[in-house]
Amino acid sequence: MKTFRTALATMALLSSMGIHAQGQVTLRLDEAKTSVSPLLYGMMTEEINFAYEGGLYAQLLRNVSFRDAQNGKRPNPWTPWKPEGAKFWSLTDSTTSKVRIEEKGGYNRANPVAFVWTAQKGDGLLNDGYWGIPVRAGEQYQGAVIVKSNIAGGSEFEVALVSNDGKTVYASTVVKNINDNWQRLDFSFNAPKNLEKATKDVKFRITALKSGEYQLSKVVLFPETFKGRKNGLRKDLMQMMCDMNPKFLRFPGGNYLEGNDFQNRFDWKRTVGNPDERPGHMSPWGYRSTDGLGLLEFLQWAEDCGAEPILGVFAGYVLSTDYLSADFCDNFVQDALDEIEYVIGGADTKWGAQRIKDGHPEPFPLHYVEIGNEDFFDLSGSYPGRYKKFYEAIKAKYPHLQIISTQEAKMIKEQAEETGVDNIKLDVIDEHYYRSTEDMYRAFNQYDSYDRKGPKIFCGEWASREGTPTTNMNAALGDAAWMSAMERNSDIVIAHCYAPLFVNVNKGGMQWESDLIGVDALNAYGSPSYYAQCMYANHVGNKIVPIEVANMPKMAVKDGELSQIYYSATTDTKTGKTYLKLVNGGSTKQNVTIYIKGGKVQKNGKQIILTSANPEDTNSIDNPRNIVPVAKKIKAGKNFKVHLPAYSVNVLTF
Ligand code: AHR
Numbered sequence: 001m002k003t004f005r006t007a008l009a010t011m012a013l014l015s016s017m018g019i020h021a022q023g024q025v026t027l028r029l030d031e032a033k034t035s036v037s038p039l040l041y042g043m044m045t046e047e048i049n050f051a052y053e054g055g056l057y058a059q060l061l062r063n064v065s066f067r068d069a070q071n072g073k074r075p076n077p078w079t080p081w082k083p084e085g086a087k088f089w090s091l092t093d094s095t096t097s098k099v100r101i102e103e104k105g106g107y108n109r110a111n112p113v114a115f116v117w118t119a120q121k122g123d124g125l126l127n128d129g130y131w132g133i134p135v136r137a138g139e140q141y142q143g144a145v146i147v148k149s150n151i152a153g154g155s156e157f158e159v160a161l162v163s164n165d166g167k168t169v170y171a172s173t174v175v176k177n178i179n180d181n182w183q184r185l186d187f188s189f190n191a192p193k194n195l196e197k198a199t200k201d202v203k204f205r206i207t208a209l210k211s212g213e214y215q216l217s218k219v220v221l222f223p224e225t226f227k228g229r230k231n232g233l234r235k236d237l238m239q240m241m242c243d244m245n246p247k248f249l250r251f252p253g254g255n256y257l258e259g260n261d262f263q264n265r266f267d268w269k270r271t272v273g274n275p276d277e278r279p280g281h282m283s284p285w286g287y288r289s290t291d292g293l294g295l296l297e298f299l300q301w302a303e304d305c306g307a308e309p310i311l312g313v314f315a316g317y318v319l320s321t322d323y324l325s326a327d328f329c330d331n332f333v334q335d336a337l338d339e340i341e342y343v344i345g346g347a348d349t350k351w352g353a354q355r356i357k358d359g360h361p362e363p364f365p366l367h368y369v370e371i372g373n374e375d376f377f378d379l380s381g382s383y384p385g386r387y388k389k390f391y392e393a394i395k396a397k398y399p400h401l402q403i404i405s406t407q408e409a410k411m412i413k414e415q416a417e418e419t420g421v422d423n424i425k426l427d428v429i430d431e432h433y434y435r436s437t438e439d440m441y442r443a444f445n446q447y448d449s450y451d452r453k454g455p456k457i458f459c460g461e462w463a464s465r466e467g468t469p470t471t472n473m474n475a476a477l478g479d480a481a482w483m484s485a486m487e488r489n490s491d492i493v494i495a496h497c498y499a500p501l502f503v504n505v506n507k508g509g510m511q512w513e514s515d516l517i518g519v520d521a522l523n524a525y526g527s528p529s530y531y532a533q534c535m536y537a538n539h540v541g542n543k544i545v546p547i548e549v550a551n552m553p554k555m556a557v558k559d560g561e562l563s564q565i566y567y568s569a570t571t572d573t574k575t576g577k578t579y580l581k582l583v584n585g586g587s588t589k590q591n592v593t594i595y596i597k598g599g600k601v602q603k604n605g606k607q608i609i610l611t612s613a614n615p616e617d618t619n620s621i622d623n624p625r626n627i628v629p630v631a632k633k634i635k636a637g638k639n640f641k642v643h644l645p646a647y648s649v650n651v652l653t654f
Helices: 002-016 052-056 235-243 295-304 330-344 350-358 383-397 409-419 437-449 473-488 528-537
Strands: 025-029 089-091 098-102 114-119 124-127 140-149 155-163 169-178 183-190 202-208 212-222 248-251 308-313 368-371 402-405 428-435 456-464 493-496 502-504 517-519 524-526 547-550 554-557 560-563 565-571 578-584 590-596 604-611 630-635 639-644 648-653
Touching: 025 565, 025 578, 052 235, 052 502, 140 155, 140 169, 155 183, 155 212, 169 183, 202 212, 235 295, 235 517, 235 524, 248 295, 295 308, 295 330, 308 330, 330 350, 330 383, 368 383, 368 456, 383 402, 383 409, 402 456, 428 437, 428 473, 437 456, 437 473, 437 560, 456 473, 473 493, 473 528, 473 565, 473 578, 473 604, 473 648, 524 528, 528 604, 528 648, 547 565, 578 590, 578 639, 630 639, 639 648
Parallel strands: 025 590, 248 308, 308 368, 368 402, 402 428, 428 456, 456 493, 502 517
Antiparallel strands: 025 547, 089 124, 098 114, 114 212, 124 202, 140 183, 140 212, 155 169, 155 202, 517 524, 554 560, 565 578, 578 648, 590 639, 604 630, 604 648
16 A cells, blocks of 8 residues: 555656656655665675585695595494595596505595505506596696605605696606605696696596505695685685675685584684694585595685675584583584684683784684574574573673674574573574575565664575576675665665575585586586676675656466566765666566656766576586676666666666
């Protein structure tokens, strides 16, 4: 009723100004008053879909510590079990070479396995990488082996990048001075400058230069990394994320924070310091993480993208639904306090000093800490007690931090009442929405009615789940409508981030369908959803512009009809620029009249359009730029017309 009356009032106003609004879609942009949250657009990440191992973490070899045996996992400590070889490692000649795994014969506790290779001179040992290894013209590679050998007089082997058939050697060098003590021996080599075409049909090969026994406990290989960081991240993916202009990075999960069991939670203290001393753990998504990308690397990743961390701390609940109740959580609370100290502590604190020792003198900016992940799945009633314990301990030491609850207000209050936990304080609630595009449209007004006096909202995971492995144009439409819904309400929605961020597109790489960025060993591409993110996050002001709409066109959907156009606008009070976002979710083009109240309007405007003829159209690793944004000039003014193609996301600047 209210909308109808508003529409009528708007149309009356427009016609009184000589604008013929009858039957035309009209948007009236009012004066901006409410502030846009400065952290509104960000990123969320976890180890899923080989996002780090075989993705962002630049290390190229698979099963670096030989801990994944050919014949699976030890069933339990009492069942006799003999590991057979190591997955992703193979021999060039199994008639002359032999391998044996000694589970407790390795370099240290983090690399406990000795991979014992008895070779004839000239034999080779191959690693497949993560569905190949990238070789690009002139690229420099840095590697290391932790190795020993009892061959009399010492030994040496060649390390190389070779074509799958072994005939082409792209880069090679000799690792010398191998003796009968464990040693870490570094090496480097370059791909030829005149390589015609980059390729990933490549294996890493170690070739014995003497006959005898070699023992390996770890082998790593890095290409050039973003900003040249040691133990760093992949250049192309980092650039793609920087292009998203994120203001925060939520990490380390997701389910990856919780782990399937206590042993495999994200135990941050085991992820810092020398990577050779990080034992790694199983990700809940079915594969081992080396934790080479650990807490400091997460923090530097955020920093390198111009973002601040939103830190998720383990809160005593794991995915098997096991938990430690508040009374038994003290160690985890202390771990969280230590973790925060690692992030923001000074040189005079134990963990701040550790961060400095690890190579980052300055504290990182930190304003938000999240207690657990998706504790709305915890129906035991343990969350209010756990949450309160973390909340009070963190606030006592760091009163400036805002705390994020992963149960919504009603649930945590009900559970608190049932379990006798009093005085729960809520700063921010993390909500997660995985929906169809139509459901995103339906949720366009969801936040309009949220209590402005209640806790703030962090939409810490969301996606329109249309298309696989990465999402399609239809998903981008739903995503854009949802981002507009949040942007219009960014007085209460302080931050939001899409999930999941990455998927390795190779067979076996995906655990979660519908992801933002597709990756293989050599290339990466953005889904239409990725481009919608970039368009939105790069065009946002500091004040929300209220919009009134008249004559909203409708589009038919399975069970009725929905509005066809979704919208939001912000203005930058410093530059005077206004950013208007318009989503046309329908199969018909639309001409929209824009009327702007108050202020000056820059006449020369721009319209960036993301569109495709068919909503199922998409991008892929072989066709990465099928759907990309296109910009054109427009004439703006106090009132002007905008053309919205069918199935389009549009960002106007004027
Ligand atoms: O984003 C994929 C998963 O969805 C996350 O790990 C989890 O938090 C959610 O259920």
